Amino acid sequence: xxxxxxxxxxxxEKIIFFELILDNMEDLExxxxxxxxxxxxxxxxxxxxxxxxxxxxxxxxxAAPATPWRKVLYERQPFPDNYxxxxxxxxxxxxxxxxxxxxxxVAREAGLVAQQVSCVAAVLxxxxxxxxxxxxxxxxxxxxxxxxxxxxxxxxxxxxxxxSERTRWADLQSAAIxxxxxxxxxxxxxxxxxxxxxxxxxxxxxxxxxxxxxSFPYAQPSxxxxxxxxxxLFGSVCLASRLPGALHAFAMLTCALLVFAxxxxxxxxxxxxxxxxxxxAAVLLSLAAVTGLATLSLGGALLLVLAxxxxxxxxxxxxLRLQRHKDNIHxxxxxxxxxxxxxxxxx
Amino acid sequence: MVLKIFxxxxxxxxxxxxxxxxxxxxxxxxxxxxxxxxxxxxGQVKKYLSEMQSAIQLELTVLGSWSMPKDGQEGMDSxxxxxxxxxxxxxxxxxxxxxxxxxxxxxVIGRDAAVPPRGQPKEGGxxxxxKVIFIHxxxxxxxxSHLHPAHGQxxxxxxxxxxxxxxxxxxxxxxxxxxxxxxDGPIKLTHWQSEGREASILVELIKQASVPxxxxxLRATGVRVTGSWRVLNMWPVRFVSxxxxxxxxxxxxxEHLQTISSPRRAQQxxxxxxxxxxxxxxxxxxxxxxxxxxxxxxENRIGRLANTLVPVADxxxxxxxxxxxxxxxxxxxxxxxxxxxxxLGRFFLYHIHLWISYIHLLSPFIEMIxxxxxxxxxxxxxxxxxxxxxxxxxxTFHIYCFYVYGARIYCLKIYGLSSLxxxxxxxxxxxxxxxxxxxSYDLDQLFIxxxxxxxxxxxxxxxxxxxxxxxxxxxxVVLLQGFIHLMIDIINSFPLFxxxxxxxxxxxxAEGVKFKVLCEEPGMSLHLMMEINPLKLSTAVQQYRIPxxxxxxxxxxxxxxKKLFVGDLIYPWTPLHKGSKxx
Numbered sequence: 001x002x003x004x005x006x007x008x009x010x011x012x013e014k015i016i017f018f019e020l021i022l023d024n025m026e027d028l029e030x031x032x033x034x035x036x037x038x039x040x041x042x043x044x045x046x047x048x049x050x051x052x053x054x055x056x057x058x059x060x061x062x063a064a065p066a067t068p069w070r071k072v073l074y075e076r077q078p079f080p081d082n083y084x085x086x087x088x089x090x091x092x093x094x095x096x097x098x099x100x101x102x103x104x105x106v107a108r109e110a111g112l113v114a115q116q117v118s119c120v121a122a123v124l125x126x127x128x129x130x131x132x133x134x135x136x137x138x139x140x141x142x143x144x145x146x147x148x149x150x151x152x153x154x155x156x157x158x159x160x161x162x163x164s165e166r167t168r169w170a171d172l173q174s175a176a177i178x179x180x181x182x183x184x185x186x187x188x189x190x191x192x193x194x195x196x197x198x199x200x201x202x203x204x205x206x207x208x209x210x211x212x213x214x215s216f217p218y219a220q221p222s223x224x225x226x227x228x229x230x231x232x233l234f235g236s237v238c239l240a241s242r243l244p245g246a247l248h249a250f251a252m253l254t255c256a257l258l259v260f261a262x263x264x265x266x267x268x269x270x271x272x273x274x275x276x277x278x279x280x281a282a283v284l285l286s287l288a289a290v291t292g293l294a295t296l297s298l299g300g301a302l303l304l305v306l307a308x309x310x311x312x313x314x315x316x317x318x319x320l321r322l323q324r325h326k327d328n329i330h331x332x333x334x335x336x337x338x339x340x341x342x343x344x345x346x347x
Numbered sequence: 348m349v350l351k352i353f354x355x356x357x358x359x360x361x362x363x364x365x366x367x368x369x370x371x372x373x374x375x376x377x378x379x380x381x382x383x384x385x386x387x388x389x390g391q392v393k394k395y396l397s398e399m400q401s402a403i404q405l406e407l408t409v410l411g412s413w414s415m416p417k418d419g420q421e422g423m424d425s426x427x428x429x430x431x432x433x434x435x436x437x438x439x440x441x442x443x444x445x446x447x448x449x450x451x452x453x454x455v456i457g458r459d460a461a462v463p464p465r466g467q468p469k470e471g472g473x474x475x476x477x478k479v480i481f482i483h484x485x486x487x488x489x490x491x492s493h494l495h496p497a498h499g500q501x502x503x504x505x506x507x508x509x510x511x512x513x514x515x516x517x518x519x520x521x522x523x524x525x526x527x528x529x530x531d532g533p534i535k536l537t538h539w540q541s542e543g544r545e546a547s548i549l550v551e552l553i554k555q556a557s558v559p560x561x562x563x564x565l566r567a568t569g570v571r572v573t574g575s576w577r578v579l580n581m582w583p584v585r586f587v588s589x590x591x592x593x594x595x596x597x598x599x600x601x602e603h604l605q606t607i608s609s610p611r612r613a614q615q616x617x618x619x620x621x622x623x624x625x626x627x628x629x630x631x632x633x634x635x636x637x638x639x640x641x642x643x644x645x646e647n648r649i650g651r652l653a654n655t656l657v658p659v660a661d662x663x664x665x666x667x668x669x670x671x672x673x674x675x676x677x678x679x680x681x682x683x684x685x686x687x688x689x690x691l692g693r694f695f696l697y698h699i700h701l702w703i704s705y706i707h708l709l710s711p712f713i714e715m716i717x718x719x720x721x722x723x724x725x726x727x728x729x730x731x732x733x734x735x736x737x738x739x740x741x742x743t744f745h746i747y748c749f750y751v752y753g754a755r756i757y758c759l760k761i762y763g764l765s766s767l768x769x770x771x772x773x774x775x776x777x778x779x780x781x782x783x784x785x786x787s788y789d790l791d792q793l794f795i796x797x798x799x800x801x802x803x804x805x806x807x808x809x810x811x812x813x814x815x816x817x818x819x820x821x822x823x824v825v826l827l828q829g830f831i832h833l834m835i836d837i838i839n840s841f842p843l844f845x846x847x848x849x850x851x852x853x854x855x856x857a858e859g860v861k862f863k864v865l866c867e868e869p870g871m872s873l874h875l876m877m878e879i880n881p882l883k884l885s886t887a888v889q890q891y892r893i894p895x896x897x898x899x900x901x902x903x904x905x906x907x908x909k910k911l912f913v914g915d916l917i918y919p920w921t922p923l924h925k926g927s928k929x930x
Contacts, residue, residue, distance in 0.1 A: 195682035226773030
């Protein structure tokens with residue numbers, strides 16, 4: 001009996017050509033063995049292969065076979081190779097690792113991004129003041145140094161682990177190196193972009209500050225990321241070279257260093273040690289930036305406010321809303337993830 | 348089984364006698380070198396042949412007999428047959444020729460064969476169904492010629508070809524040709540000397556005089572070589588002399604002199620050609636140099652030259668100053684950093700000022716210096732050219748200095764920029780693994796790195812422009828010097844002797860042979876004429892080039908461009924002197 005099953009085909013009707021090879025073909029002499037002799041009638045069964053297999057296993061008396069199908073490869077079973085039973089895809093899991101966010105927590109974390117944007121805005125405001133001559137470099141310099149000192153004191157007061165190599169003396173040395181180098185290079189920096197057109201300078205600074213915002217390590221700001229810090233400094237140097245005097249450039253660079261390099265370390269410490277101060281600090285900074293920008297141009301201030309609100313309030317809402325549409329499937333076919341902490345091999 | 352008999356043309360009309368020659372080993376051919384005439388005493392013939400054999404180191408034997416009966420002489424066939432018993436050989440040739448007929452008759456008698464009938468006009472007809480081909484050759488030309496290896500073959504893999512053996516046989520048998528049939532002696536031979544060709548007396552005189560002259564020359568150069576090298580081995584002198592092309596040329600010529608003046612005769616043909624080439628080119632060089640001197644020292648040309656030299660140097664310096672002023676402005680509308688521009692421009696201007704004052708200091712002495720330096724052209728035209736090249740180098744020394752400064756600054760800048768760019772991205776070059784790895788920098792490293800990166804980046808266009816300008820100037824000077832060196836090289840290395848030999852005596856440099864059919868009568872053996880096919884002129888020149896010291900730059904164009912881009916210094920030629928002065 002021959003059965004041609006068409007169930008898993010997309011074509012409803014087929015013509016099949018086949019060859020029949022019999023065991024006793026060499027015994028026949030003369031004349032082709034006419035296969036028609038062996039076909040009686042044209043019966044058509046309207047059954048699936050599994051049913052026939054199921055029938056054929058035990059003579060068709062029961063629906064289910066005696067031995068159930070097992071998902072093993074090494075055993076020869078009376079099922080075809082592509083057989084699946086009713087337990088198909090029972091190990092499929094959906095959205096296993098999806099976190100349930102809370103709005104407040106997300107908004108809080110988004111405050112960090114907003115805070116960074118306001119930092120950039122603050123630096124730009126200060127630069128603009130100095131470029132217009134409304135702010136004297138000495139004042140800015142003094143204020144920066146004072147803030148640095150205060151920040152250092154706060155940092156020490158909050159306590160916490162300090163790196164084993166860094167002593168106070170090393171900190172002082174770093175500060176001295178910064179100041180010396182900046183002061184030494186400021187005449188060069190002043191004339192650096194003299195021959196470059198203003199539009200190019202502004203465009204470069206904008207691109208660099210944007211790169212800084214994009215590549216900032218928001219998860220752990222304490223060791224500042226190379227690319228973000230370098231981009232911010234490059235942008236500040238470009239802007240500083242447009243200022244009227246060498247001392248202006250020096251002051252601008254010191255301020256930029258303070259805001260972009262030292263402030264994130266303090267912020268990180270604040271977040272770890274005294275988490276309740278963090279939102280207040282962010283709000284304070286944003287307000288300062290907005291007011292500063294408002295004195296220059298109202299439109300800019302408005303834009304900044306909108307941006308901050310969008311970042312802090314709108315984006316978390318969007319995140320939460322879109323979580324509903326997550327549809328990840330997991331199963332035993334996923335790549336293995338190592339959950340063990342391998343750092344114990346390092347010590 | 349064809350027997351090839353190489354028969355000299357001069358013996359075509361020889362009187363009857365014995366054939367003397369050599370069986371070529373490994374091939375079925377025989378070279379006939381001379382004919383010994385009657386009357387002779389067999390014992391003396393054998394003694395003479397054994398003497399010759401020890402002198403030449405070839406297996407000379409009596410090959411057979413040659414009979415050309417003159418009018419009135421009777422055939423000596425029976426006499427000739429008996430001769431074969433006196434000189435026992437493997438095969439005995441019996442050649443005979445009749446006056447008026449062109450073809451030869453030949454019989455080859457094997458050692459153990461019966462006496463065959465006379466050479467009857469059958470099909471080429473000799474016994475053992477052996478065909479014989481006569482190949483006639485001009486003995487003198489083949490003796491003097493040198494067979495070069497085939498095109499594309501290395502000389503070491505020559506292999507032993509038949510032709511090569513034939514040429515070697517004739518060339519080595521020179522002592523055989525000393526005795527002639529006109530000499531008084533027991534043996535009378537006929538070979539190419541019998542044609543009456545006299546050697547040139549001049550050539551003989553030169554050959555006789557060459558050995559004592561070589562000894563004298565050797566002693567002269569030897570003294571100079573050993574005496575002066577101790578002084579010249581100190582490092583500063585050696586360094587300077589390796590840069591001046593005059594000194595290089597001088598040492599090159601000294602080497603040549605040493606090669607020529609070695610009193611040993613050149614054994615190999617290649618050595619002889621090399622010596623001859625060096626000698627002839629040396630002579631031509633000196634002749635041209637003397638010609639130049641005689642032209643230069645007339646009508647006070649030296650004075651006029653000296654008078655134009657200082658204004659030329661001044662002019663060059665003034666042009667450079669104007670160029671620098673242009674760079675310090677806004678050249679071609681490019682935006683330069685004004686401060687750096689001024690610094691670099693003033694620095695280079697000061698150098699030019701120093702240079703001009705130096706030239707002015709030297710100007711009274713220039714005529715005298717030129718006068719004495721011009722005398723050195725008597726050592727050859729190549730010396731004059733190398734002096735010119737050195738003068739050009741000295742006059743443009745400031746361009747060279749500027750190029751080096753510009754290249755160094757630019758190279759440092761590029762290097763610093765690439766390293767700081769890696770720092771900008773937070774990466775570092777891992778020297779151990781030769782790749783770029785990520786690295787966590789300290790705060791102060793980051794700060795200073797970014798500052799320096801910004802500064803270097805904005806100062807790049809200025810430095811690049813200065814570098815470009817000075818590199819172009821330097822390349823111009825290099826091209827000029829390269830042209831002069833090319834001329835020197837051509838004069839040094841062109842093999843005049845080989846070229847002249849190829850033009851006037853083409854048979855001396857043989858590439859191969861051609862055969863011409865002389866006589867093809869049915870029933871007689873085939874007679875061919877072997878003519879020497881001379882080497883092509885281009886092949887001769889290429890093969891006998893004198894090796895010179897100059898080495899053309901090995902950098903390909905791509906490597907050169909890369910070096911220019913990165914700022915590496917370019918050394919256009921490095922002399923091939925491997926410090927072989929101490930030998």
